[in-house]
Amino acid sequence: MAKRTGENRQSVALSKRLHSFYSVFSSSKEPIFTFIGFRLAIGMLPFFAWTLFPTIAPQSRSGYNLPMLNFWGERLLGVWSHWDGEWFLKIAEQGYHADDDTLAFFPLYPILVKVVGFVTGGNYLLAATLVSGGVALAVFVLMYELVRRDFGTETAARALLYLAFFPTAFYLSAAYSEGLFLALTLGAFLEARHNRNFWRAGILAGLAALTRNLGVALVLPLAWEWWRQWRAGGNSFRSLLPLLFPPLALVGWLGYVGANFGNPFLIFQVQTNWNRRFNLPWNTVVDAIRIFFTQRGSDGFAPPNAFWEDPTLIDLPFFGLAALLLLYGFWLTYKKLMPFSYMVFATIGLVFPLFSPAQRVPLLSFPRFALILFPLFIVLAHLSGRWRFLHHTYLFSATMLLGIFLARFVNWYWIS
Amino acid sequence: MALSSTEKRSAFYNFSNRVWQRWKTPLLIFAVFRLALFIFPFISLESLPLNYLDDRYKGIGFGYWEERLAGTWLRFDANWYLDIAEKGYYNEPQTAFFPLFPLLIKFLGIALGGNYGIAALVISNLSTLAVFILLYEIAHHEYQNEQIARNTLLFIATYPTAFYFLAAYTESLFMALTLGALLAMRRYRNWAIAAGLGALATLTRNIGVLLVVPLLWEWWQANRLQKLNHRIVAQVLFLFLPVLALAGHILALWSITGSLTTLLEAQSRWGRHFSLPWDTLVNSLKIIIDRPPHGVMAEEIPTPILELELFFFIANLIFFMAVCYYGRKGKILLSYILFDGLAILVPLLSAASYEPLMSFPRFSLVLFPSFFALAHLTVRHPGLRLCYFVFSVLLFSLMCACYFARLWIG
Numbered sequence: 001m002a003k004r005t006g007e008n009r010q011s012v013a014l015s016k017r018l019h020s021f022y023s024v025f026s027s028s029k030e031p032i033f034t035f036i037g038f039r040l041a042i043g044m045l046p047f048f049a050w051t052l053f054p055t056i057a058p059q060s061r062s063g064y065n066l067p068m069l070n071f072w073g074e075r076l077l078g079v080w081s082h083w084d085g086e087w088f089l090k091i092a093e094q095g096y097h098a099d100d101d102t103l104a105f106f107p108l109y110p111i112l113v114k115v116v117g118f119v120t121g122g123n124y125l126l127a128a129t130l131v132s133g134g135v136a137l138a139v140f141v142l143m144y145e146l147v148r149r150d151f152g153t154e155t156a157a158r159a160l161l162y163l164a165f166f167p168t169a170f171y172l173s174a175a176y177s178e179g180l181f182l183a184l185t186l187g188a189f190l191e192a193r194h195n196r197n198f199w200r201a202g203i204l205a206g207l208a209a210l211t212r213n214l215g216v217a218l219v220l221p222l223a224w225e226w227w228r229q230w231r232a233g234g235n236s237f238r239s240l241l242p243l244l245f246p247p248l249a250l251v252g253w254l255g256y257v258g259a260n261f262g263n264p265f266l267i268f269q270v271q272t273n274w275n276r277r278f279n280l281p282w283n284t285v286v287d288a289i290r291i292f293f294t295q296r297g298s299d300g301f302a303p304p305n306a307f308w309e310d311p312t313l314i315d316l317p318f319f320g321l322a323a324l325l326l327l328y329g330f331w332l333t334y335k336k337l338m339p340f341s342y343m344v345f346a347t348i349g350l351v352f353p354l355f356s357p358a359q360r361v362p363l364l365s366f367p368r369f370a371l372i373l374f375p376l377f378i379v380l381a382h383l384s385g386r387w388r389f390l391h392h393t394y395l396f397s398a399t400m401l402l403g404i405f406l407a408r409f410v411n412w413y414w415i416s
Numbered sequence: 417m418a419l420s421s422t423e424k425r426s427a428f429y430n431f432s433n434r435v436w437q438r439w440k441t442p443l444l445i446f447a448v449f450r451l452a453l454f455i456f457p458f459i460s461l462e463s464l465p466l467n468y469l470d471d472r473y474k475g476i477g478f479g480y481w482e483e484r485l486a487g488t489w490l491r492f493d494a495n496w497y498l499d500i501a502e503k504g505y506y507n508e509p510q511t512a513f514f515p516l517f518p519l520l521i522k523f524l525g526i527a528l529g530g531n532y533g534i535a536a537l538v539i540s541n542l543s544t545l546a547v548f549i550l551l552y553e554i555a556h557h558e559y560q561n562e563q564i565a566r567n568t569l570l571f572i573a574t575y576p577t578a579f580y581f582l583a584a585y586t587e588s589l590f591m592a593l594t595l596g597a598l599l600a601m602r603r604y605r606n607w608a609i610a611a612g613l614g615a616l617a618t619l620t621r622n623i624g625v626l627l628v629v630p631l632l633w634e635w636w637q638a639n640r641l642q643k644l645n646h647r648i649v650a651q652v653l654f655l656f657l658p659v660l661a662l663a664g665h666i667l668a669l670w671s672i673t674g675s676l677t678t679l680l681e682a683q684s685r686w687g688r689h690f691s692l693p694w695d696t697l698v699n700s701l702k703i704i705i706d707r708p709p710h711g712v713m714a715e716e717i718p719t720p721i722l723e724l725e726l727f728f729f730i731a732n733l734i735f736f737m738a739v740c741y742y743g744r745k746g747k748i749l750l751s752y753i754l755f756d757g758l759a760i761l762v763p764l765l766s767a768a769s770y771e772p773l774m775s776f777p778r779f780s781l782v783l784f785p786s787f788f789a790l791a792h793l794t795v796r797h798p799g800l801r802l803c804y805f806v807f808s809v810l811l812f813s814l815m816c817a818c819y820f821a822r823l824w825i826g
Contacts, residue, residue: 045811
């Protein structure tokens with residue numbers, strides 16, 4: 001009899017666990033299916049893009065020998081390692097070196113690739129694709145969860161769609177660190193704001209600080225969240241402590257670089273090898289506007305020679321749209337419809353790249369940087385909730401751009 | 417005092433309000449479609465290298481704005497239509513193009529002071545609007561369901577080659593006339609207008625003549641119990657108006673070239689020849705397999721798009737199966753299915769030697785029953801619909817960008 005009760009208890013516990021697993025799954029059904037659709041569409045496109053676009057020679061610059069791949073390997077895996085991807089693979093396989101510009105890249109993503117690389121038997125390309133795929137799934141689930149807790153399921157579903165079909169969204173599943181960074185950031189916000197667990201939030205933000213330079217700035221929005229909750233009498237001073245993790249992580253990374261390569265500030269100095277220099281934000285914007293209008297060129301009959309180099313045309317419109325959404329977001333904050341901490345993060349993410357413009361291309365890579373400004377997708381979802389017309393317009397236009405951007409990326413044209 | 421009745425509004429307000437209430441969906445979808453494609457050339461032309469296939473004829477300059485607002489819609493075949501509009505039929509390859517579209521361009525172009533390019537684009541844009549409205553009306557008439565009508569429109573507007581509607585091609589005009597004929601036939605039972613529009617559709621594209629089949633079938637369904645009299649015979653003969661239009665076109669070409677088989681000869685001038693459908697498919701596969709893995713196989717094809725064409729064919733075969741399935745369930749009219757099947761068959765019968773399924777992606781745009789089937793198929797599965805839309809718009813974007821850059825995509 002006793003044995004039977006024990007069995008029962010076990011099976012009840014098991015079914016409870018199963019049930020809780022199922023409830024997690026069913027509450028995340030929407031993002032999971034969106035992810036599947038996203039990944040399938042993104043994965044199929046290289047097969048067409050390769051046929052339709054005129055190919056150019058690989059613009060490989062890292063000196064890393066990408067493995068020779070056959071038809072399927074190239075389209076299923078190889079395409080995701082283009083541009084920065086090969087740098088991350090190089091770091092994962094060969095580690096950092098002082099003299100080869102690798103120090104511009106933060107270490108967490110390559111570490112993950114390295115770890116998964118052990119499982120895949122040294123196939124870092126496969127490892128990176130797996131890591132990015134898993135990370136993109138996490139981004140979708142967390143984005144949906146975060147927005148759902150704040151604004152309900154409808155807004156969450158729309159914001160998620162806007163993120164998934166943002167023109168540069170394919171970087172989430174490429175061998176880039178954007179996806180990992182966004183997943184950690186969303187996790188940190190979710191923990192701090194909704195689960196009120198600043199220890200976990202601090203750890204996630206610390207990891208984010210090891211993923212991209214922007215990560216250390218997460219301290220500000222998280223501190224605001226802490227202050228808001230503290231004012232309401234919700235948490236203690238002790239929970240302020242984990243907010244030190246992001247700066248500590250950065251210091252740790254600087255210390256590691258200093259110990260191994262002699263100069264901790266090498267990670268800033270190599271930026272000049274990437275043609276990025278310090279400038280003031282307004283100068284960057286003014287430069288970008290000037291170049292936008294003077295370089296437009298009369299390409300109707302004679303296209304610029306290096307068309308695959310910099311389509312500078314797309315950077316400024318992305319910046320402009322992001323800035324407009326940011327302003328509208330602050331209006332929503334003023335109306336108490338949007339958390340202030342999100343807008344703080346969006347502002348930092350928008351302004352941060354303006355401090356280190358690339359030469360001749362002041363807003364280099366901005367369309368990609370805009371991908372991690374998740375609050376702007378929430379703002380957009382807000383707008384389209386009022387104005388349904390915007391929903392279809394955005395989805396149609398963004399997907400059109402996604403197609404052409406991805407096709408460029410796949411074919412080794414520069415995109416962002 | 418508040419306005420309490422509609423009499424106080426102007427007649428124009430009442431009219432436009434009625435139009436808006438009735439056609440809100442097609443007008444909005446057209447607006448999004450048109451707006452997105454206003455902006456897209458500005459980005460796509462920066463994204464892809466222009467191919468220097470010369471546009472032989474062009475009524476518009478090559479400056480920055482001209483190119484993006486008009487020139488991008490006047491690639492490839494558009495030049496043939498403009499040429500015919502300006503100078504009439506004067507050489508052999510021209511005779512493959514049917515006359516109604518160039519004729520309209522000519523009339524409007526003269527009214528616009530000789531700018532045939534703009535005239536062609538005005539016609540295409542208006543026809544596109546007509547296509548959206550008419551398709552919406554037909555779907556509404558057939559299914560009495562707003563959701564299905566709206567989804568049908570979304571499916572056609574996101575079909576990967578839908579941008580050809582706005583280009584100076586015959587697709588939009590042909591489809592507007594075809595849908596007009598079918599609407600006249602189905603809703604108004606007006607056989608004269610249906611046959612007349614069918615004849616105009618025939619003068620726009622060769623497959624217009626296929627409209628005889630649905631017309632005759634529907635007429636038979638409606639009148640088979642009637643006794644034969646001279647009025648009935650006259651009606652039946654009138655339904656053959658599209659055939660008559662084709663005959664008239666052949667005779668007109670005969671008066672120019674002196675040959676009754678000009679239409680067929682023109683096809684061979686374009687590399688197309690008669691082929692059995694299965695031969696077309698087998699050849700298409702064979703060429704893909706035999707082709708060297710990278711490189712361009714022949715000068716005739718600037719980009720290797722054979723896979724794409726085969727992909728579209730297979731997709732449309734699946735759509736056709738779905739159409740037949742819903743036909744069996746009584747949801748799609750038999751005459752539509754007949755038209756659909758024949759319109760798939762015709763391109764298979766005249767294969768180009770290097771590219772057996774040449775232009776099939778574009779030809780399949782006018783197969784509107786597929787969009788009914790897709791709308792039915794996904795009515796309970798919004799997720800599936802979203803997947804389809806996303807993939808389809810991604811392809812749309814690529815193919816549209818290629819078209820703008822003068823890269824051959826059929």
